[in-house]
Amino acid sequence: MCCLKDPEMALKLLEMGCIPGTRVRMAGRAPLGDPLMLVLGEEEYTLSLRVSEAVTIQLKD
Amino acid sequence: MAGAIKEARPVAPQLGTGGAAPLPVAERLPRLALIGNPNSGKTSLFNQLTGLNQKVGNFPGVTVDRKTGLAQLGGQRRAEIIDLPGTYSLYPKSLDEQVIADLLYNPQSPDYPDFVVVTVDASNLRRSLLLFSQLADLSLPAILALNMTDVAAERGVQIDIQALERELGVPVVPMNARKGVGVAALRIVMADRLATAPAVHFWQPDATVQALVSEIRAHFELHNDYLALHYAQQFRHLHFLSDADREYLATLTEKFGFDPTARQAEETVGRYARINELLLDIVTVTRTERREPTSNRIDKVLTHRVFGYLIFLGILFLLFQAIFAWAQYPMDWIDQGISGLSAAIQAHFSGPLVRLLTEGVIAGLGGVLIFIPQIALLFAFLAVLEETGYMARVTFLMDKLMRPFGLSGKSVVPLISGLACAVPAIMGARTIESWKDRMLTIFVTPLMSCSARIPVYTVLVALVVPDEAWLGIFNMRGLVLMGLYLLGLTSALVSAFILKKVLKARERSYFIMEFPVYRWPRWKNVGLTIVEKVKAFIFQAGKVIIAISVLLWVLASYGPGQRQNQATAQVQQQAAAQRWPAAETERRVASARLETSYAGAFGHVIEPAIRPLGFDWKIGIALLTSFAAREVFVGTMSTIYSVGQDADLGTVQQKLAAEKDAQGRPFFTPVRALSLLVFYVFAMQCMSTLAVTYRETKSWRWPLGQLVYMTGLAYAASLLVWQVFS
Numbered sequence: 060m061c062c063l064k065d066p067e068m069a070l071k072l073l074e075m076g077c078i079p080g081t082r083v084r085m086a087g088r089a090p091l092g093d094p095l096m097l098v099l100g101e102e103e104y105t106l107s108l109r110v111s112e113a114v115t116i117q118l119k120d
Numbered sequence: 121m122a123g124a125i126k127e128a129r130p131v132a133p134q135l136g137t138g139g140a141a142p143l144p145v146a147e148r149l150p151r152l153a154l155i156g157n158p159n160s161g162k163t164s165l166f167n168q169l170t171g172l173n174q175k176v177g178n179f180p181g182v183t184v185d186r187k188t189g190l191a192q193l194g195g196q197r198r199a200e201i202i203d204l205p206g207t208y209s210l211y212p213k214s215l216d217e218q219v220i221a222d223l224l225y226n227p228q229s230p231d232y233p234d235f236v237v238v239t240v241d242a243s244n245l246r247r248s249l250l251l252f253s254q255l256a257d258l259s260l261p262a263i264l265a266l267n268m269t270d271v272a273a274e275r276g277v278q279i280d281i282q283a284l285e286r287e288l289g290v291p292v293v294p295m296n297a298r299k300g301v302g303v304a305a306l307r308i309v310m311a312d313r314l315a316t317a318p319a320v321h322f323w324q325p326d327a328t329v330q331a332l333v334s335e336i337r338a339h340f341e342l343h344n345d346y347l348a349l350h351y352a353q354q355f356r357h358l359h360f361l362s363d364a365d366r367e368y369l370a371t372l373t374e375k376f377g378f379d380p381t382a383r384q385a386e387e388t389v390g391r392y393a394r395i396n397e398l399l400l401d402i403v404t405v406t407r408t409e410r411r412e413p414t415s416n417r418i419d420k421v422l423t424h425r426v427f428g429y430l431i432f433l434g435i436l437f438l439l440f441q442a443i444f445a446w447a448q449y450p451m452d453w454i455d456q457g458i459s460g461l462s463a464a465i466q467a468h469f470s471g472p473l474v475r476l477l478t479e480g481v482i483a484g485l486g487g488v489l490i491f492i493p494q495i496a497l498l499f500a501f502l503a504v505l506e507e508t509g510y511m512a513r514v515t516f517l518m519d520k521l522m523r524p525f526g527l528s529g530k531s532v533v534p535l536i537s538g539l540a541c542a543v544p545a546i547m548g549a550r551t552i553e554s555w556k557d558r559m560l561t562i563f564v565t566p567l568m569s570c571s572a573r574i575p576v577y578t579v580l581v582a583l584v585v586p587d588e589a590w591l592g593i594f595n596m597r598g599l600v601l602m603g604l605y606l607l608g609l610t611s612a613l614v615s616a617f618i619l620k621k622v623l624k625a626r627e628r629s630y631f632i633m634e635f636p637v638y639r640w641p642r643w644k645n646v647g648l649t650i651v652e653k654v655k656a657f658i659f660q661a662g663k664v665i666i667a668i669s670v671l672l673w674v675l676a677s678y679g680p681g682q683r684q685n686q687a688t689a690q691v692q693q694q695a696a697a698q699r700w701p702a703a704e705t706e707r708r709v710a711s712a713r714l715e716t717s718y719a720g721a722f723g724h725v726i727e728p729a730i731r732p733l734g735f736d737w738k739i740g741i742a743l744l745t746s747f748a749a750r751e752v753f754v755g756t757m758s759t760i761y762s763v764g765q766d767a768d769l770g771t772v773q774q775k776l777a778a779e780k781d782a783q784g785r786p787f788f789t790p791v792r793a794l795s796l797l798v799f800y801v802f803a804m805q806c807m808s809t810l811a812v813t814y815r816e817t818k819s820w821r822w823p824l825g826q827l828v829y830m831t832g833l834a835y836a837a838s839l840l841v842w843q844v845f846s
Contacts, residue, residue, distance in 0.1 A: 066381050071632055073388040074208040076247035086416060090425035091520035094529070094631055101405050102244040103275065103413060105635040107516045112632055 065115040075106060077116065149190075150199045151231065152310065155220065155255070156239030157248055158206030159636040161267040165239055165297040166203040167645070169307070193311035202231060208247075210254045210350065211384060215550045218357060224258065225350055226360045227343070235261035237310070242272035242279060242294070245403055249395045250388065256288070256318035257346040263309055264292045270299070271637060275413065276406045283402045289319025298642060322394045323387060325349050332376040339368065353380050415637040419513065428517050439501050440602045443574065445595050447493040451578075454493075458486035476673060483758045484669025486772075488662040491751065494574050496650045498540055503649040507641035511536075512633065519631060525613045526620025528552065528631055531561040535612065538568030539605070540653075542809045546816055553630050556623055560616045562816060566809050566826060567612040569605050569801060572750040576800045577604055579754050579772055584790040608801050611833065668745050669755045675719040676741075676760055687712040719760070733835070734795045734842035736787075746805045753800070795841040803834035 062079050063069035076099055077083070086105060087096040094109045156162040170189025187203040204223070205216040212218045223229055236255060240248035245266075255262055264284075272279065285292040291309045295302025325333055325345060329352075337348035355361055355369040421427055462478045505511050511533055519529025527535075530552045537545035545565050552558040569577070581604075585597050678684070691712045695705040714720050715737075722744065723737030730740055742756040754772055761775040779787040804810070810823040817823075 066385065068630075069385055070211070070381065070388070071213065071630065073385060073392075074211070074250065075632065075634060076244070076250075078389065078392050087419065087423060089423060089516050089520060090428055093520045094516055096419065096423070096516070096635070098416070100246070102246065102277070104244050104247075105416065105419070106632060107512075107635055108632040109519065112630065 062117050063115055064117055068112060068115045072112075072116065076100060076104070077106070083116070083118070150234045151202070152199055153202045153204055153223070153231075153233035153236045154239065155204045155236050155251070156206060156265075156267075157208055157241060157251060159634060160206065160239045160241045160248060161297040162206060162239045163203065164642075164645075165237075165265060165267065165295075165303070165306075166201065168297055168300055168303045169201055191307070191310075193307045197311045199310060201237075202233065207251065209251055209388070210258075211353070212357065214553050218359075221350075221354060221357065222359050224255075224260070225347060225354075225358060229360065233260075235263065237263045237265055237306070239265045239267045239297070242266050242269045243275050243277055245272075245277075245279065246392070246395055246399060249399070250391055252288075252318075253322035253391050253395060254346075256290075256320060257322055257344075258350075259318075259344050259346075261316055262290045262318055263306070264288060264290055265297070265302075265306060266292055266294045267297050269294050269302075270296045278404045278406065280402045287320065287398050287402065290316060298639075320398075323390045326383075326386070329376070329378065329383065332372065332378060335372060336369070340365075352378055353384065413637070415509075415635070418638050419635070422510070422513050423517060428513075432514060432517060435501075435505070437602070439498070440605065441595065441598050442497050442501070443494050443601070445598055447497055450493040451490055454490050455486070458482060458489065462486075475677075476670070480670045480673030481666065483673075484666040484755045485662075486755075486758065488658060488666065488751075488755070491571070491575050491578075492654055492658070494578070495540075495571050496654055498571055498574075499650050499653040500646055502537065502540055503646045504641045507639070507645060509636040509638050512635050515633070516635075525616040526556070526560050526623075527564075527613075527616050528554070528557050530631065530633075531557060534561050534565050535568050535609075538565040538570060541570050541572070542566045542568070542806065543812045546809065546812050549816070556620075559623065559817065559822070560619055562813055563619060563822060563826060564612040564616045566804060566806065566813075566830065567608050567615060567802065569608040570750075570806075572806065573800055575751050575754040577601055577797065579757070579776065580788075580793045580797050583773055583776055583788050584793040604797060604801055607798070611802060615829070664752065666755075668752050669758075672719060672741070672745060672756055672760070675722070676714055676717050679713070679717040680721065683716040684713050687716045714760070732842065733799065733838040734792045734846060735838075739796065743799075743805075746800075746803075747807070750800065750805045789846075791842065791845045794845070795838045798841050799834045799838040801834070802830055802837055804830035 063072055063077070081100045083100075084098045085095060086098045088094075089096075089107075092110075094107050095113050097106050097108065097113070098104070099106060154162050154166055166187065166189065169191040189201050189203070191199050191201050193199055202223075204220050207217045207220055210221065210224070212221050223231055223233075226232065238252045238255060240252060252262070252264065266279065266281070266284075279294075281292050281294055293302055293306045293309055295306060297303065323346075329349065332352055333345050333348045336342070336351050337345060340348070340351065342348050342351070351358070351361075351369060352373050355366050355373075361369075422431060462482050465474060465478050465482075505514075514536070515529040515532055517529075518532040522528055522531055531549070534545045534549045534552075537548055542565050545568070546562050549558050549561045549565070552561060581597050581600050585600050588596050590596050590599060688709050691708050692705065694700075695708070700708070715724075719741050720737065723740040726740045726744070727735075727737040730743065735743070738757075738760050741760060742753050745756045746753045757776060758772040761772075761779060776788055777786065781787045804827045810827060813823040813826060814820060
């Protein structure tokens with residue numbers, strides 16, 4: 060995870076542990092393609108968020 | 121005395137604030153607040169400490185209101201505990217979390233805690249410590265309850281507790297609150313008041329805001345810079361500030377060109393940097409095998425594109441079968457017991473007081489008790505779904521489906537809770553951050569068929585639908601019942617869709633949330649939920665039902681002036697002229713007396729309005745009393761139809777089946793029952809729901825809108841059914 064583009068959304072993501080530099084992996088999608096299920100960090104906890112929310116996260120390499 | 125209470129505030133030594141010597145503690149109970157992330161086991165710990173049990177989880181209906189309890193802390197010491205809603209930070213994003221800000225930023229608040237117990241998820245310590253670090257910077261004395269050590273161990277997370285304690289400067293108690301492990305240690309720590317203000321300051325506001333912070337701190341005489349910063353950040357939402365204070369802060373922040381969003385982001389990043397540094401040597405993660413956690417594997421099945429929905433539908437279907445088919449047996453026992461009791465009393469005693477007891481009180485009581493099995497089963501299902509963590513997955517599955525209707529996945533939980541009762545469901549909608557989503561959810565939730573409609577559905581469906589199996593397995597009555605629920609759901613969605621077009625608020629709706637790990641439900645919690653809900657039903661709804669039953673009995677037994685006696689005399693004359701048998705005369709007298717009673721007069725007044733729906737004046741009485749609460753319907757029918765009837769016609773159902781129309785055919789035909797059922801699906805007949813909608817929306821517009829819209833819908837739908845099918 061590299062940076063968060065939307066300042067308002069960033070506040071929420073940060074508090075829930077989406078910090079730039081965290082490893083993030085997509086674990087799945089809801090049956091209709093949205094929302095997504097992301098697994099974060101070493102702790103491997105699961106967040107679910109909408110595609111529209113996930114696009115504010117920019118990924119490195 | 122009031123002065124003493126006020127002065128005794130700093131019970132624990134407050135490091136870093138430098139004043140206030142500890143005063144005699146015996147003056148009042150120490151007050152502590154439980155705070156932590158959602159799903160960090162905070163409510164479990166609260167239950168363990170206080171013994172007053174509620175549900176576990178971060179979902180609606182769980183921690184909507186601030187709960188308090190009294191904990192025994194070993195020895196003779198006791199403490200008052202406040203259970204705060206789950207939150208990720210001290211910057212509130214929902215109404216629920218606002219409670220925390222209002223409490224912790226106002227040292228003058230009567231509930232201001234002496235110290236806080238912070239529950240953190242040991243398997244995700246880094247994120248959990250964000251909230252702790254903010255509390256620490258407020259110089260609040262704290263104890264860290266390192267919870268969910270079992271999950272952490274399973275994931276190979278090792279924590280050096282002594283080092284953590286040393287670094288944070290507060291007592292750290294490892295525990296597993298669900299199983300009660302470590303609770304005894306926590307009690308001892310609390311009793312010894314080991315809570316100390318954390319030694320570490322995690323984060324300092326940047327020099328650029330220092331001038332602003334100092335000014336606010338001096339103005340409000342605050343003990344702490346970080347608190348002053350929060351005033352600058354959140355003054356618009358803090359309820360305890362006066363308008364003048366807000367005005368002052370608004371001008372001040374503008375003067376300094378304060379940008380709350382950017383600053384808050386900077387703070388959060390800064391805090392994580394500090395926490396990472398601190399945890400570097402404390403937390404080690406060793407993975408013995410690269411295997412996906414069990415929870416993720418269960419998710420593969422439960423959120424599968426096909427199985428996910430099938431399982432959800434299967435669970436809902438099981439729920440309806442349980443409520444209708446399985447609950448029937450205990451309901452029959454209760455029903456027979458009540459009518460047996462009534463008949464036994466009438467066989468041995470007589471007189472107006474005995475009739476008041478059997479036809480008023482006991483008939484009303486029967487109307488309450490009979491629904492206990494269904495309500496217990498419904499709440500058991502909801503509690504299990506919530507306890508296991510499945511509810512969060514339902515939200516996930518349903519989000520995309522709900523959005524075309526202007527609702528979000530988060531609306532699903534209030535809607536499903538609405539099957540139990542609209543009142544907690546509407547309060548549960550507080551977790552929806554977007555105003556528009558929330559208003560839509562609140563508006564349509566009462567259309568979901570709540571448990572108060574179960575009595576009405578049960579009686580009417582059983583009256584006209586045969587108790588047969590369809591295709592050998594599906595109970596016909598169960599299917600009709602499911603149809604009624606689906607009708608409620610459909611109308612809720614369509615109404616939301618229409619309202620979405622009317623409301624024109626451009627606002628972002630958020631969905632992001634954490635998935636709790638799957639767990640076996642704690643049966644003790646489920647059991648206590650059932651007991652709590654059933655008790656609430658008996659004592660809250662029950663009181664109203666019995667009171668209305670008695671009132672109705674009086675209204676149905678007595679009439680204005682001499683009209684009842686005149687009617688009786690008239691019938692007796694007719695009887696003498698036509699030589700009716702005694703039983704026939706008695707029935708006609710009873711009927712004439714009811715018609716000329718106060719209740720009868722009432723029913724006759726509204727009869728012209730409801731005749732097009734297929735209802736007569738007796739149903740009219742029931743409709744009117746149902747406006748207090750729907751479940752009163754059955755009691756009312758039972759009372760109205762039992763006046764003057766044989767005592768051996770015990771159950772409501774028998775009484776309704778015995779009712780004949782003018783031509784002597786059964787009054788309750790399938791179409792008439794359907795018209796009545798449809799009316800109850802849609803109509804807004806619940807004072808409590810209107811009151812809670814007003815409280816949650818802070819405007820009469822919404823409850824009035826609900827009342828007019830739903831009742832109008834009910835009238836139109838019943839009219840359609842009766843006019844088309846009869």
